[in-house]
Amino acid sequence: MRRSRLLHVPFWFTYFFLYAPIVVLVMMSFNSGKSAYTYEGFSLKWYGVLAQDKKVMEGLVNTLVVAVGSTVIATVLGTLLAVGLARYTRSKTLDAFALMPAVLPDLVLAIGLLVFYGLVQFTLGLYSVILAHGVFAMAFVAAVVRTRLAGADTSLEEASRDLGAGPVTTFVKVTLPQLAPGIVAGALLAFTLSLDEFVIAFFTIGNLEQTLPIVIYSMIRFGVTPEINALGTILLLVSFTAVIVGQRLTKIGESRAQD
Amino acid sequence: MLKIDGITRRFGDVTALDDVSLEIGQGEFFALLGPSGCGKTTLLRIIAGFETPDGGTVTLDGEDLLGRQPNRRPISLMFQSYALFPHMTVAKNVAYGLERERLPRQEIRKRVGEVLETVGLSAHGDRKPAQLSGGQRQRVALARSIVKRPRLLLLDEPLSALDKKVRADMQLELKRLQHEVGITFVVVTHDQEEAMSLADRIAVFEHGRVRQVDEPVALYERPRTPFVADFVGANNLFEGTAGPETLLTEDFGPLSGTPLDGLEEGAKALLGVRPEKIRLREAETPDGLGGTVLDVSFYGGVSHISVDVPGHVRPVLVAVQGASGVQPGAEVKLHWEAPDAVIIPGAR
Numbered sequence: 001m002r003r004s005r006l007l008h009v010p011f012w013f014t015y016f017f018l019y020a021p022i023v024v025l026v027m028m029s030f031n032s033g034k035s036a037y038t039y040e041g042f043s044l045k046w047y048g049v050l051a052q053d054k055k056v057m058e059g060l061v062n063t064l065v066v067a068v069g070s071t072v073i074a075t076v077l078g079t080l081l082a083v084g085l086a087r088y089t090r091s092k093t094l095d096a097f098a099l100m101p102a103v104l105p106d107l108v109l110a111i112g113l114l115v116f117y118g119l120v121q122f123t124l125g126l127y128s129v130i131l132a133h134g135v136f137a138m139a140f141v142a143a144v145v146r147t148r149l150a151g152a153d154t155s156l157e158e159a160s161r162d163l164g165a166g167p168v169t170t171f172v173k174v175t176l177p178q179l180a181p182g183i184v185a186g187a188l189l190a191f192t193l194s195l196d197e198f199v200i201a202f203f204t205i206g207n208l209e210q211t212l213p214i215v216i217y218s219m220i221r222f223g224v225t226p227e228i229n230a231l232g233t234i235l236l237l238v239s240f241t242a243v244i245v246g247q248r249l250t251k252i253g254e255s256r257a258q259d
Numbered sequence: 260m261l262k263i264d265g266i267t268r269r270f271g272d273v274t275a276l277d278d279v280s281l282e283i284g285q286g287e288f289f290a291l292l293g294p295s296g297c298g299k300t301t302l303l304r305i306i307a308g309f310e311t312p313d314g315g316t317v318t319l320d321g322e323d324l325l326g327r328q329p330n331r332r333p334i335s336l337m338f339q340s341y342a343l344f345p346h347m348t349v350a351k352n353v354a355y356g357l358e359r360e361r362l363p364r365q366e367i368r369k370r371v372g373e374v375l376e377t378v379g380l381s382a383h384g385d386r387k388p389a390q391l392s393g394g395q396r397q398r399v400a401l402a403r404s405i406v407k408r409p410r411l412l413l414l415d416e417p418l419s420a421l422d423k424k425v426r427a428d429m430q431l432e433l434k435r436l437q438h439e440v441g442i443t444f445v446v447v448t449h450d451q452e453e454a455m456s457l458a459d460r461i462a463v464f465e466h467g468r469v470r471q472v473d474e475p476v477a478l479y480e481r482p483r484t485p486f487v488a489d490f491v492g493a494n495n496l497f498e499g500t501a502g503p504e505t506l507l508t509e510d511f512g513p514l515s516g517t518p519l520d521g522l523e524e525g526a527k528a529l530l531g532v533r534p535e536k537i538r539l540r541e542a543e544t545p546d547g548l549g550g551t552v553l554d555v556s557f558y559g560g561v562s563h564i565s566v567d568v569p570g571h572v573r574p575v576l577v578a579v580q581g582a583s584g585v586q587p588g589a590e591v592k593l594h595w596e597a598p599d600a601v602i603i604p605g606a607r
Contacts, residue, residue: 158309159342161329163356163407173355177346 022236029229036224046226056231059215066129066201066211067194073134074190078141079183083175085142086149102139109136110203117204124206132204133194140193141186148182181249188246192239260285260443261306261411266315268301268467275301276312277467283460288437288444290454293464294490299447302464303413306445307336319410330359335404339416341396343388349399350375350384356407374406377436394425401433405440414446418453430456451491455479463487479533483519485605488531495537495575497530498606506530506602510570511548516600527606534578536599539564539585540592547592550575552585566591 029047033040050056081098089095101109113132122128156178160170176183198213205211210218212235219228261283268276275298283289291299304310306317308329317324324332335356343352350371357367375381378398388396397417404412417433418426434457437444448454454461455475462472465486471478482488488496499508501522506514506529516530540547550568562583565574575593585591 153340153342155338155340155342156344158307158329159336159338159344160355161309162307162334162336163403164330164359165355166328166330169359174344177344 025229026233026236028226029233031226031229034225036226036229046230049227050230050234053227055210055215055219056212056227059210059212062126062209063195063212065126066133067191069126069130070133070137070194071187071190073130074137074141075183075187077134078138078186078190079145079179081138081142082145082149083171083179086146087154099139099143101136102143106136106197106199110200113200114203124204126205126209128204128206129201129211132200133190133197136197136200137190137193140189141183144186144189145179145182148179152178184249185246188242192242195239196235260287260320261445262316262318263302263306264316264318266302266305266312266317268298268305268310268312274467276305279315279467279469281462281469281472283443283445286441286443288434288457288459289446290458290461291445291447291464292451292454292461292491293449295449297464298467299464300415303336303415303445303447306411307334307413308332333410334413335407335409335411336413337400337404337415337417339419341388341400341420343396343399343403345388347387348384349380349386349388349391352388352399353403353406356403360407370406374402377405377439378402378432393421394429397421397429398432401436405436405442408440409442411443411445414444416448417446419448419450426453433457455491463490465490481519481601482531482603485529485603488529488601488603493534493576493578494531495534495573497532497571499528499530501526501528501602501604504597511568514548514600515595515597516602517598518602519604522602522604526604528602528604529606530600530602532595532600534563534576535561536595537575537577538594539566539577539579539583540594542590542592544592544594547594548575549590549592552587552589552591554587555583555585557582566593568593 028036028039030042030044031039032043032045085095085098109132113128117124117128152175156174157170160174161167165173196213198217201211202214202217205214212231216228216231219225261281263279263281263283266276266279267274277298279298279302291302293299301310305312306324308324308327312325319333324334344355347355353371353374354367357370362370371384372381375384378401380395380398380402383391383395383399388399391399397420401417414433418429421429430453433444433446446454446457448457455478458475460472460474461478463470463478463486470484471482471487473481478487479492482491482494485496488494497506497508497511497514499506499514501507501518501524502513503524504515504517506516508514514530516532518528522528542549548568550566553565553567553574556563561578561580564577564579564583564585566577567574577593
């Protein structure tokens with residue numbers, strides 16, 4: 001059966017539109033010239049410039065601190081939230097509330113947090129961003145873990161209780177290993193969400209510090225340089241690695257759970 | 260030993276258990292038998308501690324059970340799905356309950372080894388549950404339950420997940436184990452053959468109530484309610500009113516049978532006669548129930564003959580040893596002795 005060739009056109013057009021900029025970005029990061037738009041020859045000099053750039057390096061460290069901190073908060077709270085929702089309540093309202101931050105517009109969340117921090121007179125800085133990203137990503141972790149929990153067999157937990165384990169031992173020895181792949185996937189999601197989050201971070205970080213997306217934003221206001229392309233390429237590499245590692249871990253976890 | 264008194268459990272409008280009282284003795288192999296949705300699994304979960312009844316008490320050797328958490332009851336439950344921990348090896352699964360008791364490692368290893376030996380899985384201690392067959396998984400579940408030496412072992416449909424051949428082996432195995440370890444077993448099943456072959460005594464459930472508690476033979480030969488007569492084993496039931504040593508029917512006249520004690524004459528009653536108690540005779544025989552042979556099925560050891568009796572809704576089932584000479588379409592007379600048929604109160 002032959003399908004119309006015509007349908008290939010929007011397909012390739014869409015993919016070209018999606019990936020061509022990325023290819024260009026990577027290519028131009030190796031540009032030896034000063035312009036981000038005309039290629040003049042291969043060079044790694046912009047990576048060198050990047051490594052020397054104090055602002056970028058500071059932003060990178062800040063971003064990593066925020067991402068790691070908020071991932072820890074989001075993973076722990078999100079997992080507990082998912083277990084609590086699935087096992088200890090039948091309230092649909094509570095369910096909807098818990099997943100709300102995931103669908104709420106970032107801008108609303110950001111303004112709300114800014115006002116709230118002001119109200120309780122919390123000093124803005126990296127900590128306020130960590131908390132903000134933590135609650136924001138918690139909803140995503142909870143959603144991912146819940147999916148995993150829905151497929152888990154409750155009789156395993158009952159069997160553990162029956163064999164003499166208390167609720168805490170049961171959670172640590174039986175529930176958590178069942179959920180591990182979901183938790184890892186949720187944590188990676190939280191990490192990547194925080195890594196390039198701009199709006200919430202911009203509103204809640206105050207004047208003293210900057211995360212990487214904010215640094216890039218302020219650099220771009222003076223025009224795109226190949227230095228930013230180099231930075232983009234590195235970010236691309238980091239998130240690719242994270243996704244691949246995440247998939248690997250999830251797969252190992254799953255095959256282990258099935259064994 | 261285990262005393263269940265007036266247990267009631269409702270789920271919304273549905274009454275899963277209605278004033279259930281049972282007493283189970285030390286070392287007994289007891290079966291809870293009934294169709295699905297009759298409340299037998301709910302009762303098992305109440306004993307294990309995963310459900311709370313709305314009323315009634317459960318005591319084990321005089322101690323109240325209902326106030327205790329599941330992990331504080333000297334009872335093990337073997338789940339229908341086996342509920343083996345997929346991320347642990349067989350040995351780890353079996354050791355799980357002992358580790359919770361904080362026994363010395365030496366003793367745990369010794370007891371795990373012994374129990375795996377008992378169920379014939381010594382060589383499989385390092386495997387994961389997913390690498391085992393259905394029958395092997397069941398043995399692991401059993402080993403995990405008995406290694407703690409519970410006073411009472413509850414088994415939820417223990418054989419339903421196995422295929423027919425393995426099931427027969429496991430039935431024998433269960434009986435042997437129960438004998439060997441001397442633990443009281445309570446098994447839930449919807450399979451009446453399984454209940455009869457395994458249990459010392461059987462409680463038959465219907466709509467959350469216990470209809471009859473008896474030994475298998477008594478249950479089969481002397482059912483006390485129409486439900487039990489119909490549910491336990493194949494049976495032929497006739498409706499009518501009770502007479503002396505007979506059931507008076509409108510369509511077939513008096514049928515001979517033995518009334519249960521206390522059955523008053525003139526009361527509505529059912530006569531039940533088992534397929535293997537019915538004899539086929541020539542159509543010319545003066546007494547007996549006349550009919551036409553509908554179908555003959557040969558099963559090897561026995562043959563089942565269904566006979567259409569005019570006025571009776573279901574065909575009458577007759578079982579004979581070995582192959583049968585009758586052909587479909589043949590006119591026959593059905594005959595049975597009065598002691599072989601039972602007359603019970605009630606109507607269908």
